[in-house]
Amino acid sequence: MRRDIAALMDCDTVSTLPGREHSKGARLEVPIAERLGTTVVYAHDPVSMG
Template identity: 80%
Template sequence: MKRIYLSGPMSGLPGLNFPTFHNMTTSLRAGGHTVTNPAEINPEGGTWTDCMRRDIAVLMDCDTVATLPGWEHSQGARLEILIAERLGMTVVNAYDLATRESAAVPEFSKLM
């Protein structure tokens, strides 16, 4: 089982993109993974700096970062990926990981 940190864009998106984070978290957890979801860490939002400080702290407890679409346009997600790569963590596309895991989870289609 991998400890996965979910990384993607939030700032400037409707609802801070929380629905996308929550849906992917549900899918990955159904595949047996432990998922750290920044939307769960910062449910009330806050300043970008405060949220990033909390997010980076929990990122350190993970071994894999799973990226959501648009991560490359997000200052925070780019920082998370940079840190992960420099520390030798695995970086994967979240949808690719969930799709691979769906073969082991028959009810996957009901989660999306």
């Protein structure tokens, strides 16, 4: 998980999958990505892909 969080600093976009609310890692990564200004795309929500 430490490597994943560090890798967020090099990402332009993070894509999530349905059920992310049940993932300990995703529950940490999404807010960190948002605070870094990274685009977060919700795979179950095609409107957010625009």
